[in-house]
Amino acid sequence: MKFIDKTTIKIDRELSELDHFALDFIDILKKHTKYVIVSGYVAILLGRARASEDIDVIIPKIDFLIFQSLYKDIKKNGYYCINAEKDLDIFEYLKDNLAVRFARKNTMIPNIEFKWTKNEFDEISLKNSIEINIGKFSICVSQLEMQIAFKEMVLRSPKDLDDALYIKDVAKEHLDFKLIEKYKEMLYGFY
């Protein structure tokens, strides 16, 4: 794992089934909108020794026509929405700030948990994303400092605290610990 600069990490990793799933979906998604991957899969990409049943993705608010085009492409590539079938129903969930999930046809796990930005922290994650290069693939993930702060201040489950500990250790020479504290202060009392 090489930290090329503040916004690029290069990993020459063997791909897991979860990686294939994520990269395949992102390949479709990025043709239609910006995105950022957050939460557990970020730690897993960096080597955390655990699995996950879902991959969390945040996108900016998009209009219905763009969503229709994206959903058509998602379906054409062998995925379906677990929550609903009609594009308008799915779009309504997104408008209500609810996450929707996409999986490969006839499966439930793994799936993509897909939601719109709903506050300034989602916006920061989207704006300050970093790039992880894995062979010929490239994937946008949330800034590691934000991930750590969010997991330690907001999510706080044992799994999330373990993820934060792992990221802090594996990337310790490359993290801005003052920025983690700044994000924690911003998050304090917000959720």
Place this chain on the structure above:
Amino acid sequence: MGFIEENERERRSFIRKWAEYVRTHEDKDWSHQQNIIINSALKSANMTREQFFKMKKETHYIKY
């Protein structure tokens, strides 16, 4: 120290050791080992829509 605290201490100690291993070994090495966990977990995961949403506490928004 109680069982829960001891369990947590051991778990976090392993996480730190594994992070050190990842930092000091080739990507192909650690990812190969990590993938054994990930791929086997996904292979054994088999749920219905209802079971999955119940687990996630998201049963209130399914339209099928």
